[in-house]
Amino acid sequence: MSTRSGYHHGALRDALVDAGEALARADGLEGVTVRRIAAACGVSAAAVYRHFPSGDHLIAAVAQRAREIMARDMFARLDSAAGKPAIDRLREVGESYIAFALAEPRLFSLVSMPMTAPPDRLDDPNAADLVRDIVLELEPPGEVDEQRVSSRMMLAQASAHGLAVILRDFVPDAQAREMLIAGVLDRVGVGLEA
Amino acid sequence: MSTRSGYHHGALRDALVDAGEALARADGLEGVTVRRIAAACGVSAAAVYRHFPSGDHLIAAVAQRAREIMARDMFARLDSAAGKPAIDRLREVGESYIAFALAEPRLFSLVSMPMTAPPDRLDDPNAADLVRDIVLELEPPGEVDEQRVSSRMMLAQASAHGLAVILRDFVPDAQAREMLIAGVLDRVGVGLEA
């Protein structure tokens, strides 16, 4: 095996995704390009096509990486909120989503990109499943109303995502952002419990 | 003056935006490019730069056009809901937003693009002002709590936008979409009145 033999790279696929993540953090979507990622790995652009069927698949892999990073944040937040009522944990997860979007707007622009290719591994930390698990706790014991679960999941996800996007694009002031997050999430909580 | 003299175009700026709108409807974001829009107008790509400082400004103009089209839809829906309580009109506006996003997903991808350049005219139909006007009716007479108004506006806009995006990307089935829209907007209504 032996990594970096001078000619062969050894683990180019992972290196490409790593480089893509770094470029995304630095330059946002416009930095995530086949040629730039390849150059960042010290490799020709054509080498990418040995590991991805197209450039879109590479950038989809970087986007998936970004989603995993975000999901890890949300799971960590959830761990530190263990023991709290489900509705409070749901709020913390939403706050985590919004905080990530505002702290890493360039990475977030990949997260919120429509998924062109399905992710390779589905067993990774997954934000939707996380939300669903908490929402299920809101159901009365014994009877899960699937429709109620769906609408609660959708409300949680849609409001968090929509709020993140609007704050990022239209509310530059950090203090105003905090006020709005608190006010909106209060209302979302009411809607979730209805 | 005389339009179309064979060499001079006459009203190229508007024609470019019109062509951009048509291309956006047909091919989505990837169709909205300087060269293609110029070609659709029977004009060279460089001609664009006599009317827009950069290609981004042209596509921003097309995006603004898309927002105006959407806003017109929403105003029309509002007209047909005149007389109903404010909370019901708010819901209809939200339904209109979501319906447009799902009916014209390609145009909507321009709408939800971050605005690079401020629109030329701000006096046009504007979705945010529309929402604000209705939300103001929810305030108790005499005392408007600006913070409450903001959080209600944000909840309305964020949930509609987020729901539209999630449905577009992850819920292909029309019937499932309707169920989710109804269920989520019910909950949003509760949160708005809180």
Place this chain on the structure above:
DNA sequence: CGCTCGTGTTTACGGCGTTAACATCTGTCG
């Protein structure tokens, strides 16, 4: 040792945004 295959390279093509230099049309002033 030598074959094969995985994985890299170079080169080239067409499309993109953008600029510079040039051409034409139109309206205005003498």
Place this chain on the structure above:
DNA sequence: CGACAGATGTTAACGCCGTAAACACGAGCG
């Protein structure tokens, strides 16, 4: 009317982009 000037078009070129074809190197297996 005629010439000049400015607005608005043209072509040609540059560099970046994704992608494909043809080629080259290196590792593992017979």
